[in-house]
Amino acid sequence: MMPSTHDWINNPLGVVEGMFAASQNNPNSGWEAKAVEFFKDHLKEKDAHTWVPSLNDVPLHYLKPNSLVKFRCLIQDMFDPEFYMGVYEAVDPSTKAKVLRCGKYKDVTECGVDFDSRNTVTAERQTFYCVPIPGENPWVKESYAGSSQARVVPSTSYAPTRQKRSYEEDDDMDDMDTQMQREPHTGPQSPTEQHGNGDCKRRETEAPSSQTAPASHLDLNFPLPGEKGPSCLVKVYEDWDGFKLNDTLEVFGILSVSPALSALADKKDASSSLLDPTECMETAEEQRVHSPPASLVPRLHVLYAKPLPHNNPLLPSATLEDNSAFLSSTLSEMASVRAELLTFLTPILLGDALAAEYLILHLISNVYSRRDVLPLGKFTLNLSGCPTVASYTERFYQIIQQLVPSSYYLGMSLQNMNQMRFVPKKDYSANRLVSGALQLARNTSLFLDETQLEQGQLDTAGVRNVTALGNLITWQKVDYDFNYHQMEFPCNINVLIASEGRSLLPSDCQIHLQSQITPPHMEEYLSSIHVHPQASQLNKFRMYLSVARLLNYSISDEVTKSVEDDFVDMRKDDPQSISAEDLHRMLVVARLLSLSLGQTSLSRDSWLRAKHIELLRRSRMEQHTCVNGNEP
Amino acid sequence: MSSPTSTPGGRKRGRNTNPSTPSSEGPTSPPSQRRRGQDSSTGDLMPMPTSPATDMLSPAAPQDNSLLSSPRPSVLPNEVDMSSPLMYGTPSSRVEGTPRSGVRGTPARQRPDLGSVRKAPQVDLQSDIRYSPFLVQKRFLQRFIDLTSTEDENAGLDLNEPLYMQKLEEISVVGDPVLNVNCLHVQSFDAELYRQLICYPQEVIPTFDMAVNELFFERFPDSILEFQIQVRPYNALKTRNMRNLNPEDIDQLITISGMVIRTSQLIPEMQEAFFQCQVCAFSTRVEVDRGRIAEPSVCRNCNTTHSLAIVHNRSVFSDKQMVKIQESPEDMPAGQTPHTTIVYAHNDLVDKVQPGDRINITGVYRAVPMRANPRQSNVKSVYKTHIDAIHFHKTDEKRLHGLDEDAEQKLFTEDRVQTLKELAAKPDVYERLSSALAPSIYEHEDIKKGILLQLFGGARKDFSQTGRGNFRADVNILLCGDPGTSKSQLLQYVYNLVPRGQYTSGKGSSAVGLTAYVMRDPETRQLVLQTGALVLSDNGICCIDEFDKMSDSTRSVLHEVMEQQTLSIAKAGIICQLNARTSVLAAANPIESQWNPKKTTIENIQLPHTLLSRFDLIFLMLDPQDEAYDRRLAHHLVSLYYQSEEQIEEEFLDMAVLRDYIAYARTYINPRLSEEASQALIEAYVDMRKIGSGRGMVSAYPRQLESLIRLAEAHAKVRFSEKVETIDVEEAKRLHREALKQSATDPRTGFVDISILTTGMSATARKRKEEVAQALKKLIQAKGKTPAMKYQQLLEDLRGQSENAITKELFDEALRALADEDYLTVTGKTVRLLA
Numbered sequence A: 001m002m003p004s005t006h007d008w009i010n011n012p013l014g015v016v017e018g019m020f021a022a023s024q025n026n027p028n029s030g031w032e033a034k035a036v037e038f039f040k041d042h043l044k045e046k047d048a049h050t051w052v053p054s055l056n057d058v059p060l061h062y063l064k065p066n067s068l069v070k071f072r073c074l075i076q077d078m079f080d081p082e083f084y085m086g087v088y089e090a091v092d093p094s095t096k097a098k099v100l101r102c103g104k105y106k107d108v109t110e111c112g113v114d115f116d117s118r119n120t121v122t123a124e125r126q127t128f129y130c131v132p133i134p135g136e137n138p139w140v141k142e143s144y145a146g147s148s149q150a151r152v153v154p155s156t157s158y159a160p161t162r163q164k165r166s167y168e169e170d171d172d173m174d175d176m177d178t179q180m181q182r183e184p185h186t187g188p189q190s191p192t193e194q195h196g197n198g199d200c201k202r203r204e205t206e207a208p209s210s211q212t213a214p215a216s217h218l219d220l221n222f223p224l225p226g227e228k229g230p231s232c233l234v235k236v237y238e239d240w241d242g243f244k245l246n247d248t249l250e251v252f253g254i255l256s257v258s259p260a261l262s263a264l265a266d267k268k269d270a271s272s273s274l275l276d277p278t279e280c281m282e283t284a285e286e287q288r289v290h291s292p293p294a295s296l297v298p299r300l301h302v303l304y305a306k307p308l309p310h311n312n313p314l315l316p317s318a319t320l321e322d323n324s325a326f327l328s329s330t331l332s333e334m335a336s337v338r339a340e341l342l343t344f345l346t347p348i349l350l351g352d353a354l355a356a357e358y359l360i361l362h363l364i365s366n367v368y369s370r371r372d373v374l375p376l377g378k379f380t381l382n383l384s385g386c387p388t389v390a391s392y393t394e395r396f397y398q399i400i401q402q403l404v405p406s407s408y409y410l411g412m413s414l415q416n417m418n419q420m421r422f423v424p425k426k427d428y429s430a431n432r433l434v435s436g437a438l439q440l441a442r443n444t445s446l447f448l449d450e451t452q453l454e455q456g457q458l459d460t461a462g463v464r465n466v467t468a469l470g471n472l473i474t475w476q477k478v479d480y481d482f483n484y485h486q487m488e489f490p491c492n493i494n495v496l497i498a499s500e501g502r503s504l505l506p507s508d509c510q511i512h513l514q515s516q517i518t519p520p521h522m523e524e525y526l527s528s529i530h531v532h533p534q535a536s537q538l539n540k541f542r543m544y545l546s547v548a549r550l551l552n553y554s555i556s557d558e559v560t561k562s563v564e565d566d567f568v569d570m571r572k573d574d575p576q577s578i579s580a581e582d583l584h585r586m587l588v589v590a591r592l593l594s595l596s597l598g599q600t601s602l603s604r605d606s607w608l609r610a611k612h613i614e615l616l617r618r619s620r621m622e623q624h625t626c627v628n629g630n631e632p
Numbered sequence B: 001m002s003s004p005t006s007t008p009g010g011r012k013r014g015r016n017t018n019p020s021t022p023s024s025e026g027p028t029s030p031p032s033q034r035r036r037g038q039d040s041s042t043g044d045l046m047p048m049p050t051s052p053a054t055d056m057l058s059p060a061a062p063q064d065n066s067l068l069s070s071p072r073p074s075v076l077p078n079e080v081d082m083s084s085p086l087m088y089g090t091p092s093s094r095v096e097g098t099p100r101s102g103v104r105g106t107p108a109r110q111r112p113d114l115g116s117v118r119k120a121p122q123v124d125l126q127s128d129i130r131y132s133p134f135l136v137q138k139r140f141l142q143r144f145i146d147l148t149s150t151e152d153e154n155a156g157l158d159l160n161e162p163l164y165m166q167k168l169e170e171i172s173v174v175g176d177p178v179l180n181v182n183c184l185h186v187q188s189f190d191a192e193l194y195r196q197l198i199c200y201p202q203e204v205i206p207t208f209d210m211a212v213n214e215l216f217f218e219r220f221p222d223s224i225l226e227f228q229i230q231v232r233p234y235n236a237l238k239t240r241n242m243r244n245l246n247p248e249d250i251d252q253l254i255t256i257s258g259m260v261i262r263t264s265q266l267i268p269e270m271q272e273a274f275f276q277c278q279v280c281a282f283s284t285r286v287e288v289d290r291g292r293i294a295e296p297s298v299c300r301n302c303n304t305t306h307s308l309a310i311v312h313n314r315s316v317f318s319d320k321q322m323v324k325i326q327e328s329p330e331d332m333p334a335g336q337t338p339h340t341t342i343v344y345a346h347n348d349l350v351d352k353v354q355p356g357d358r359i360n361i362t363g364v365y366r367a368v369p370m371r372a373n374p375r376q377s378n379v380k381s382v383y384k385t386h387i388d389a390i391h392f393h394k395t396d397e398k399r400l401h402g403l404d405e406d407a408e409q410k411l412f413t414e415d416r417v418q419t420l421k422e423l424a425a426k427p428d429v430y431e432r433l434s435s436a437l438a439p440s441i442y443e444h445e446d447i448k449k450g451i452l453l454q455l456f457g458g459a460r461k462d463f464s465q466t467g468r469g470n471f472r473a474d475v476n477i478l479l480c481g482d483p484g485t486s487k488s489q490l491l492q493y494v495y496n497l498v499p500r501g502q503y504t505s506g507k508g509s510s511a512v513g514l515t516a517y518v519m520r521d522p523e524t525r526q527l528v529l530q531t532g533a534l535v536l537s538d539n540g541i542c543c544i545d546e547f548d549k550m551s552d553s554t555r556s557v558l559h560e561v562m563e564q565q566t567l568s569i570a571k572a573g574i575i576c577q578l579n580a581r582t583s584v585l586a587a588a589n590p591i592e593s594q595w596n597p598k599k600t601t602i603e604n605i606q607l608p609h610t611l612l613s614r615f616d617l618i619f620l621m622l623d624p625q626d627e628a629y630d631r632r633l634a635h636h637l638v639s640l641y642y643q644s645e646e647q648i649e650e651e652f653l654d655m656a657v658l659r660d661y662i663a664y665a666r667t668y669i670n671p672r673l674s675e676e677a678s679q680a681l682i683e684a685y686v687d688m689r690k691i692g693s694g695r696g697m698v699s700a701y702p703r704q705l706e707s708l709i710r711l712a713e714a715h716a717k718v719r720f721s722e723k724v725e726t727i728d729v730e731e732a733k734r735l736h737r738e739a740l741k742q743s744a745t746d747p748r749t750g751f752v753d754i755s756i757l758t759t760g761m762s763a764t765a766r767k768r769k770e771e772v773a774q775a776l777k778k779l780i781q782a783k784g785k786t787p788a789m790k791y792q793q794l795l796e797d798l799r800g801q802s803e804n805a806i807t808k809e810l811f812d813e814a815l816r817a818l819a820d821e822d823y824l825t826v827t828g829k830t831v832r833l834l835a
Helices: A004-010 A012-023 A030-044 A140-145 A160-181 A191-202 A208-217 A258-271 A283-292 A324-348 A352-364 A394-402 A414-421 A458-473 A519-528 A535-550 A555-573 A580-596 A606-625 B006-016 B032-044 B053-057 B060-066 B072-079 B091-096 B126-131 B132-145 B163-174 B183-189 B193-197 B201-219 B414-425 B430-437 B445-456 B489-496 B552-563 B602-606 B627-642 B645-651 B657-670 B673-695 B702-718 B725-745 B762-782 B791-801 B808-820
Strands: A070-079 A082-091 A098-102 A121-134 A230-237 A248-256 A300-307 A370-371 A374-376 A381-384 A406-412 A425-427 A431-433 A444-449 A477-481 A484-492 A493-498 A509-512 B178-182 B230-234 B252-265 B267-278 B283-287 B308-310 B316-326 B340-346 B359-370 B383-392 B462-464 B470-473 B479-480 B499-506 B516-520 B527-531 B541-545 B564-572 B573-578 B583-588 B618-619 B788-792 B823-829 B830-833
Touching: A004 A012, A004 A030, A004 A070, A012 A030, A030 A300, A070 A230, A070 A431, A070 B201, A082 B383, A121 A509, A230 A248, A258 B193, A258 B414, A258 B618, A283 A431, A283 B564, A324 A352, A324 A394, A324 A535, A352 A381, A352 A509, A352 A580, A352 A606, A370 B032, A394 A444, A394 A493, A394 A535, A414 A458, A425 A477, A425 B252, A458 A493, A484 A509, A519 B499, A535 A580, A535 B627, A555 A606, A555 B627, A580 A606, A580 B627, B006 B383, B006 B499, B072 B308, B132 B163, B132 B193, B163 B201, B163 B627, B178 B183, B183 B230, B193 B201, B193 B252, B201 B645, B230 B359, B230 B383, B252 B340, B252 B383, B308 B340, B414 B430, B414 B657, B430 B702, B445 B479, B445 B489, B445 B583, B445 B618, B445 B657, B445 B702, B445 B725, B479 B489, B489 B499, B489 B541, B489 B583, B489 B657, B552 B564, B552 B583, B657 B702, B673 B725, B762 B791, B762 B808, B791 B808, B791 B830, B808 B823
Parallel strands: A230 A300, A381 A493, A381 A509, A406 A444, A444 A493, B178 B230, B340 B383, B479 B583, B479 B618, B499 B541, B541 B583
Antiparallel strands: A070 A121, A070 A248, A082 A098, A082 A121, A121 A230, A248 A300, A370 A374, A425 A431, A477 A484, B252 B316, B252 B359, B267 B283, B267 B308, B267 B316, B316 B340, B359 B383, B462 B470, B516 B527, B564 B573, B788 B830, B823 B830
């Protein structure tokens, strides 16, 4: 088994309690800060964080209750703060003496609590409802799971008492249920899970089935349909004001799956609610959402939460500034990787190198700042002229999926537009934020497939969804629906629109695909480009795209001057040729072009090159307009 | 009753000798020391919101036994309660009492909002009681005079008389036994009393009740009230924001603001259970404690065990309702979701509020541990929190009818006011503010200035006595121009800047979405009035993008809003007029997607002139096409892309400062026209009229004068000046002229012609139309007796004859003019003469 040095992973509560006990003689010891510091320090040790098992890739029933686990997640909803017994007095059953206990990082108190003790300390903590990062691509998951050095032994969870076992099995089954529904073929762990399932069935007669009933109806509220994975109630003990909705975090905390939690919730449905008026006030839905069975939605008591600036497992975890060696080596390679990527993307874009160039710019775009209402750095690309044969757009999306950490394919079919929930909405009866497809983490690639759109009528919901998409693209914000009012949440989503003609949605830049392939051969060609590059090459691309997005960028005074001159000159020749909006776009293109080449400041060359590709693109648009005169 | 507090105090001490409360201080210690002791003890107390569980039953039982000999069992629980200040002089008195005074004769109602004292922590109140809040309260009620009262509630009361005595008088007349007490008044009267009220509401409010009732029945011994008067404190300044609630607030009096999102059904809550012995019919009452009834197991009369059964219809119930409130959107930090809190409303506060109401609620913050499960040895270590409401104040109830100054008034700290005033004293404040507006949008200085004035607004004037009604004080602005000239961005900025802004797009909004509609609530089947963007932006700004894309019927509702500032709706049996004192900031694109400089504004945007004339300022946002401008623009844009946030911050005024500045000016500054300013305005108006008169055109109408006045007032507000002076008029004139120059210039003549906006056609164009019509008539007459002519033929003939170019539109207009004269009629491609 694990060496004793890993006790802080296996039994973190022991560490916390030890510190708490030691602090009793010294009231101002600040043990709480010390405890947090202890774990932070240990996690900073080389590779230490990889020893911690992750909720993302280890099934819940393999994890030891009350052990340290990590969870890579997005804050989907914020619940109300709760007051808990930070310190309480309990009667020790053996000695009958009153003992002070620490309630921090726990959901459940030990028996014999004296509610009226003067020594009780009420403290406050905040609960976040967290879901796995929506749209996280399989390669990211695999890569994280592969780098984990945590040794999880399923048997550990099978050791405890009989009662506990029944709950864990319970969870097994739920887990299986959800997975079965959503994904017919289970992942690599399927043999063990099958085993768990069989095990469960065997004992089903023993375990009261009523407990599973409410749980299986639970909607885990994932932003995107078809998602799976655990969601988690994350309890934060300090600085919760620093967290924002839709933040992505890596949380290190103590796993709590105490069956007592579910038991309390279950009993409510039964009989006791009649007696207690304060608790029956909450609707059943609210109960279910705010205290779901721990076997399905485990609680995680946070010791340390690390915001994730990116979700690329290939990048070192330290920030780029702190890791200058890595940075300089990557920067020098960027231009060559870019060329490789361009060669890789060009055949996919039907041999159109210019479109491939723009696609790269799009993939590294990022809202890096906001000037009052104006988001800067966004680069929504409208790729028009996509062939509608041989599910081209879907193939294309599969490539994107291979390249970026998280992405989502949204077919803009009438049915989807009218029926899907895009904008999150507050459900007041369950008191939660019901998620929508636009509740995405930063830098998620949203692929809008407009070729799926057919003629027909958009209903009210459809119009609202189109408006929401328009707002997202123009202002990079989503107005969440709080019924009585709307609340604006800024976002940072890369939107790529694939369409036949010009998209009905606004975009920062439209490029018409110039196919080098004649239509009769299209199908044949498309089936042949289903390329699977080598993993090492793919990893290079993935790293490249993530790094380019994280780089800093500046413009020197000199270049500023020359850009100004250029603009004035262009306007002098033909004022209609370039507007302020065009300059905006050109500046973004220049920025992205520099970054894509690994240059952190704008050079004259890059500016000229940006101007050049913009010119090419615009001439192509005019050409296209001539051919297709009825387009605006 | 001279010192009723001593009795509970004494009894209390008796109870406190029980071991669970460790210290009871000696009566001889000096008061100040005692108070300090009290303070420190509160620190210990706060985290322990519950009463001793053991204490709850055990002392009650022996006491019951000791009093058991009493032949009037129904009095029993009340007798027990005598020991608490809450119950003192309450139900017990009604039974034992000879009705010698009003207090005795009037039944007291339980106060579930405060809960029973036994549920409270064992506060060692003696020291506080010794301080005698009772006497201070009495003095407060008798003497408090509020000279600065502005509350509407106090309208009609004499400010020089003690306020609360007048309120008592009101109670004696109206008979509503509720006295609302403003905590600020208490604070200014006696800080110690205020502190106690905030820290121990559960103990202090009942003594307040006693004080009020005693005073009341001393003064009005004959009045009959349904219940004894209950005191409802409000406006406790302890907490304003839900987010700031923390464990220290437990069991304290707090006031928070929020929005009601849910209300539950009425819940009858048992206060007192009535038990009857099945054997001997002996009855007893048991008070409900924390949702539980301690059922007596033995009948005290006949000693039979388990013979007592509850009799529901003789038990006492009180009304209770759960109300859920949510943080107001204004109080929220960005990027977080709003918090919610559960509030319990009791008795007459039930059904006082509806979902959607904005309220300030005063109440006691509670935390109850999750109930232990009898079958489970360990419990969840979490408390449930809620607020027991004592007072509700709706902050938006007057919104639909009048101005609610309370809600409008943002509280400014003195520092902030000082900063704002310093800013106002700067000579270039107008320029500073206008450049702080949407800094990311380049130049368009005049447009920004116009919007700035719109944000400040004119001064409200009421002419309803002279039959003119309210005078519009809000400035309406229309921006039109080429697509891509950041009109939408300006609108978005304004919408984000003002607290009550609404943003709609003309394409997506319908008439009902703008005004109001009646909807049937799916749950209650009640008809509810849902207000649209215009009503919601009352006192704010309604930003309408793509104004030109709006359907005609939708646009027509704007007519009323933009001049009368009201909205009339008659739907589903609801007929009402709502206030919509909103400024409209609209943006329109030209009909041909590109602005055609050869056409007038009307022709470019195709909006009805009746609507256009309601805009005070119409700006064109066009590309200036000038090298120097281009250079500055390029510089501005490039800097946008590389400057860091900090640098940007330094350059411009903070958005928050701007927002406060505007809020302050709107609230506190109400400029009036000075003599010189009036003269200047008159001159300006006369001048404007003169410009056109030379050419037989009218270049100004009274509406333009009104606009000038509003703009001048707004400019005075920018300067924080109470007086409109000549410089304000000058700026108003300048801005107005600029806007006119842009929008009302007749492209044919190059002159500014207001009739373009007021009649939709420039005077020259109208003259031209008439000429063509006459020429056409002559042509037709010259043709002799031809009853029908080919349209195309006629057009060519006319073209051949005329010296000027005759466009098809012009020809059509001429035909229409002749048709109007009943001279001819046009059917398809044929023109027929009539008669």
